[in-house]
Amino acid sequence: VDRTTDGHGEIQQLTLNELKQLDAGSWFQKNPSVQCVPTLEDVLNCLVEEQFNGFLNIELKTDIIHYEGIEKKVVQQMKQKNWPFRYLYSSFYFPSLVKLKKADPKTEIAFIYESAEDLSQAGPAFALVDSLHPKMSWVLAHEKELITIGKPLRPWTVNRMEEMENCFQLKLAGVHTDFPEEAKFARQNWQEEGET
Template sequence: MLTQIIAHRGSKGTRPENTLPSFQAALQDGADGIETDVHLSKDGHLIIIHDEKVDRTTNGKGRIMDLTLAELKRLDAGATFDPVYAGTRIPTLDEVVQLLVKAKFTGIFNLELKTNKIHYDGIEALVADYFNHHPVPFKLVYSSFYPKSIERLHALQPDAEFDSLFETKFKTAKRLHAEHVIIGYHPDIRWVRRHWLLLPKVQLRPWTVNTERDMRFCYRHRFAGLITDYPGLAHRLRVKMQGG
């Protein structure tokens, strides 16, 4: 089995993260999967962006939860990365899904619920309702640093795949795995390197794997996948090491 390449916020290293150009580039680079993040706007729309605030990645300021969709759509999400991408907008979940459907994408769509800092009321139900009403050709994988979001979504969509994100502690991840709520771990690659011999035999997709050294480590040990900002580089290296 080939180690799957999951594009972190799209091709984050080469395009404005979590934007349609970033996801399009990831598909062109040969990514097997897309990883992205979802928040909830003031007026209840599912918004694709990483941070709780727009300050870092756009020309605006403020929290996602305090801004409406119309206000978010007026922001420039590309110019801070490179003036070439000026005018790029923050996408909604539906816009990203429709891009993937149009591209006939059949890989992994790893949606992280960003609820570990702000517990958006009802976001799990909104996400589940969206996918229950929008059949997709790709494999849906949910993850979160907030275990309750995983448990709530599991109750709503028991047939989806769930994986646990963590940086250094994985007691909760072990419990959820034992309870058959999750089937894999998405740990920090630095943590994986320190604890390699102690890791349980579960599906591993470490993040964020950006150096050739770390990519080679993942390919050599045949991890289920790796999450990277540079899917193009990861794909070229996988061809050399795993033949595909």
């Protein structure tokens, strides 16, 4: 929790009540809307209240520490109602993706990876994956091969304007960015340039 809150230690060592006591954002702005660590349910309710109509990426961080049964719990949460937005599940960890696909076969799953080596280790499980979320440096190093992949690509973390424009020119399915407003602006500019 050190990276994202004022707390210390490993998340799996804390209870939900202890997590809720941590400050997870008061330093971002004067009056942040979220200062405590939200649950998935909290996030979903907030998205509904804000009338979110985008594409929610639910990343399971199970590649280093596996939380027993997390895949089933996430799927149960998502199946509780029909959400007014699209969503997908993603992970660096193929066993989690396999469990997610088995529990929720109609929902898109995406493999997150940094290198060609990560991609090659997928083996037969690669066929289960609906889309890929590569590191941006991988996209830049493999631009000529992208057309042969046959799966939607959404690279991470695309924060520089040149990279955003490059992704739009490559007609990738989307991007992961810390600056969504800048990405919308870059996409709009790219679309307008294409019309002239």
